[in-house]
Amino acid sequence: MDFQILVGFIAYFVIVLLVGFYFYNKSHGMKDYVLGGRKLNPYVAALSAQASDMSGWLLLGLPGSIYLFGIGQAWIGIGLAIGSYLAWLFVAKRLRNYSHKAGDSITLSQYFSNRFRDEKNILKTMSAIVIIVFFVPYVASGFVSAGNILNSFVTELDYTMCMLVGVVVIIAYTVLGGFKAICWTDVLQAMLMLVAIIVVPLAAIGSLGGWDQVAAITDAPAFSGFLDFFKNADGSTIAAMSIISSLAWGLGYFGMPHILVRYMALEDAKEAKVARRVGTVWIIVALAFAILVGVVGQAYHPGFTTKAEAQTVFIVMVGGLFAPIIMGILYSALMAAVMSTSDSQLLVASAAVTNDLMSLSKKKYSDNALMWMSRAVVIVIAIIAAIIALDPNSSIMDLVSFAWAGFGAAFGPVVLLSLYWKKSNGKGAFAGMVVGFITTILWNTFLSADSVLKCCVYNTGLYELVPGFLFAVIAMVAVSLATGGATEEIEKEFDEVDAESKGLF
Secondary structure (H helix, E strand, O other), rough: OOHHHHHHHHHHHHHHHHHHHHHHHHOHHHHHHHHHHHHHHHHHHHHHHHHHHHHHHHHHHHHHHHHHHHHHHHHHHHHHHHHHHHHHHHHHHHHHHHHHHHHOOHHHHHHHHOOOOOOHHHHHHHHHHHHHHHHHHHHHHHHHHHHHHHHOOOOOOOOOHHHHHHHHHHHHHHHHHHHHHHHHHHHHHHHHHHHHHHHHHHHHHHHHHOOOHHHHHHHHHHHHHOOOOEOOOOOOOOOOOHHHHHHHHHHHHOHHHHHHHHHEEOOOOOHHHHHHHHHHHHHHHHHHHHHHHHHHHHHHOOOOOOHHHOOOOOHHHHHHHOHHHHHHHHHHHHHHHHHHHHHHHHHHHHHHHHHHHHHHOOOOOHHHHHHHHHHHHHHHHHHHHHHHHHOOOOOHHHHHHHHHHHHHHHHHHHHHHHHHHOOOOHHHHHHHHHHHHHHHHHHHHHHOOOOOOOOOOOOOOOOOHHHHHHHHHHHHHHHHOOOOOOOOOHHHHHHHHHHHHHOOO
16 A cells, blocks of 8 residues: 555545534534535536446446446436536426425425325335335445545555545535535535546546547447447447437436535525536536546457446556655545535435434424434444445446436426426326336346346336436326316415526526
């Protein structure tokens, strides 16, 4: 282990922990702890949303896919960039206004319940179940990334110990500072990630002698389609179904609780326009250079044949190109990508249990008690995710893909229709949520080659988010119409939010 590498790395850990301590006494109750009191400025909201969105997938998963299969995998990045922009454009300001109007809702689950006047709390319960089921593997993917990153240079410790170190740090500042600590550390993490993702591939190109040397990989017969958007690395044509599936990743943004909560936390809905511009620039640059990492990585260090190996190409490039002290800083960027997502997911999942499920109890808890319960739940969920992450060869891409589809299908249609269709009602929302949830699980299990459970019966080639989202929309519309639509009270509130939200594009 090179202690010079640890200098920058430890400095980063200390900074995020200090941020957690700073905000420890600034969270007064659940609204502060979970939503930051709705006081986010547009720049913090934008960078926090994008950093919590990308995770280790940006620096490990996506470059690994490009490395193995060619630039045709970039369709995922294109879909994500479009989806992120559209979510900021069509969801951010309306959700900020509606979540405030609907009983000052502080979680997505609570928003659904208040929006549709769900007195039986069926929507709140179902939402919490969806959040817990899909966030556990999502958080686990982050822990796998953390373990592999630390183990890549702290070779004296095995993968499990390295993973646990990362878990402890993430838990510490999440438990201490809550939403405010997460958002402000996300700003630092977003900038670290952007610098790293730009510097590393450019340095590699320089070390190889220029872009012509990188492009020379296409001379090899096995890589005849590597730089073709419509072909796989081996020269075979990418199926239209595969391109559709990749672009469909963009639909996920409409249902991601840890991203949507940033919209809800904006101090003023009018600031969504500034946040949209900042967030869009960040994600386009970050995704473009993540794709470049995969391309350059194939030229810089060829030979990886498995997903687990390919996901380390960024780490390998950093280790071979930079002096130890710079390596420490760039490895910190990798941890930033992991931590900026895992902390947000842990907080949202814990809020689903405490603020949403505990509120169903006949016993009434104080706001302060709920905040401490939320901190305890963060630890419990992290332990479960850490158990799943004990396998260092778990595919980050597969875990993220499954969770992304689950949230996009279960929540995306409900969010959009709740914001733009005043005839939608609670029964329709419940139907849409259940159909999206079940479709995602069944499709992934039996009809996808990337099944998390490895139980594929027939590979359709279609990402489960597509049928899940479509069937959920149909179910919500059909059930809402069949059950009489919305009440006059709900329609009146919808019209008020609609009038308030116009002109905010």
